Amino acid sequence: MESPDYNYLDSLNPQQRAAVEYCDGPSLVIAGAGSGKTRVLTYKIVHLLRHGLSPDRILALTFTNKAAREMKNRIAPLVGHHTASRLWMGTFHSIFLRMLRRHADRIGFKSGFTIYDAADTKSLIKLIIRELALDDKLYKASSIASTISNAKNAMMTPEQYAANYGDQDRKARRAMTSRIFEMYCQRCKAANAMDFDDILFYTNILLKDNEDVRDYYREQFRYILVDEYQDTNFAQHLIVSQISRPKNMLCVVGDDAQSIYSFRGANISNIISLEKVYPGLQTFKLERNYRSTKNIVNAAGSLISANTRQLHKEVYSENESGSPVEIISTYSDIEEAYVVANRINARKLSEHDSYEDYAVLYRTNAQSRVIEEALRKRNINYRIVGGTAFYQRKEVKDALAYFRLTINPDDDEALRRIINYPARGIGETTLKKLQSAASDADVSMWQILDNPDKYKLPVNSGTMKKLNAFHDMISDFIGDDGKSNAYELGQLIFNRTGILLVLAHDNTPESISRQENLSEMLAGLKEFVDIRLEEGDSNVKMTDFLSEVQLATDQDEKDKDDEKRVTLMTAHAAKGLEFKHVYIVGVEEELFPSSMAMSSLADIEEERRLLYVAITRAKESCVMTYAKSRFRNGQIKMMNPSRFIADINPKYLKFADSDDSPREKRHSPPENISLHSLHETSAHRHTGTNPIVNAPRPGLRKVSGAAPAGIVAQHTKDELAAGVKIEHGKFGIGIILSLGSISGEDSISVDFGVMGIRKLMLKYARFNILES
DNA sequence: TCTTCATAGTTTTTT
């Protein structure tokens, strides 16, 4: 927006300006929520550029792709697109992945190495546990995965891990943990693969063991900026200190009160004891919040003051007082969603603003479903950020596995995934033989296939033929990668493997949507190639596409239409963003704080910071809701309000019952939502002491003639018969064909037309009876 | 070897 001549320094307050202008040594900017942190970072980069620093000598590290994009977008108009594009700006992972590919040989990898995502990691660990014949109850793949991740983030090798934690593991009867860790590393190496943590781990190794490489980057990067420093783990901290030495020309920005990633190894002491690492560190504090009303800032401040461990900082606002933070209690999660949808609609009408001014934040992704349903019923446009990402869908991962295998045939996880997809008669037994031959020789499975004479595989000739056919197909892809660009290769792979054809065979809605996803992926690949072609890159390779895709967890919300939408996302994903109106749902014990994070004070404090982050996203209004009952794990569970509500000074709060919230709902109940049944249901739940209600409760519904209600009801056999018309939330309208049972539980078989014939268990299925 | 069906276990947050 500002013109290039605009004096950027004038728009900063004294603290911000001091932070921007200080470029003589290491500096730390403690930036409270909404205090203009990104502004400082962007202007600081502008400042450096204006003082003659070349853009490719500035390294700016962020924590998320979103933050990197945001900063690029802010800088480009100030310094011009061309200059901005030459900055080294991105997430830790993307920047150092680039570095690692360039110097892969220095650390014993080939440049085309694969990135294993969390699913690959878990499946490999599972395999190792099985191979070692360990009890998978004792050795849980997910917990081993996080142990390994933590070790790597602390820069520990398997040997160092064994030395430090061996005794502890032995006491816990998990003495083999370090062995699993060790094998995991071997397998990754044999597969020419790195996981997310390896990117940071090996970057450190690369820099530590290769003086010339280290000096090269020390020379190149004259100034380093790091955003969200409170979220860095030890490995990241160490990378920064390796590159910045000896001059330590760096500026890190952070807020200890917003540290919410300790589960990924983030360590607040990185920021709290930064001065020890960088002597002469200058600290700047930004305490004025420009974003939110006084009420919001003070409410959040009083909440966070309940934490014991923090840097001193007094965040204040000079904005209007605004309205108090509202606390609404509802009977159920469904009603909660409905109240939020209602409030959004009502407020939008009175404020004449747009849906994009609204956000609904929750602790877990699973909570989005009910909210979505309520918003849909209200015809409110919304978009979900995060959640199951596009690239995690089964069919997409299958296609990607072919891409991966082409670039890096040693990628065992990819090979395992697709060696028999689409089915080509290579079964589990064969795969096991292949795997064991590979581990015996400490090579990848591809090496076995590629050298059948060297490694004899004990399979019959028919199987060998199938294996060879697979091998030859992949070899062709590999050959094609040398000649064609990424899109051409992608097309070839789609055609040769028949992954689309296989789906085209049946006409279920799932397979249709899978086909669409695959087509979308191919279109995405084409776009990727086209953009680069336009930019003059004549030979866009598949490996470039993979590098980008494998680190892209948040799909670049390509909102093609400029439809204004309410944003739905987790509190974690909301960090760094702001909205005029924020609704935080599910502020309940065991949910927020999460039941997984209630065992230690440190856990609780992190959850509290997370809620602090959520509240401080709001500019004008903030509403928190909690439900007294909630559908979780297939059961309705009674919930209690979060302890955090009591932490907030009540003078900044206003308590409301869903009953006295907008009364329009009683006058004009929205079509499709039966508040009636909600209230009646919850009244039952509420009286008496029944802690958990999970059985279908007959007799609450007026069946015949009732207007279609929200898809909330459970039913018993007595109400149903063949021929009855029902409406299901997911499958739509259908006719009951027959009553039956699945493993002793009542069930019905329903014809949903295009959605197919489905068997539903009455115990779980939630649908409405339309007519009998 | 592949498919179908039944059962058990499961949900925190993300690069």
Add this chain to the structure above:
DNA sequence: ACTATGAAGA
């Protein structure tokens, strides 16, 4: 309510 796994049938 969903997925991952295991067993039985084709």
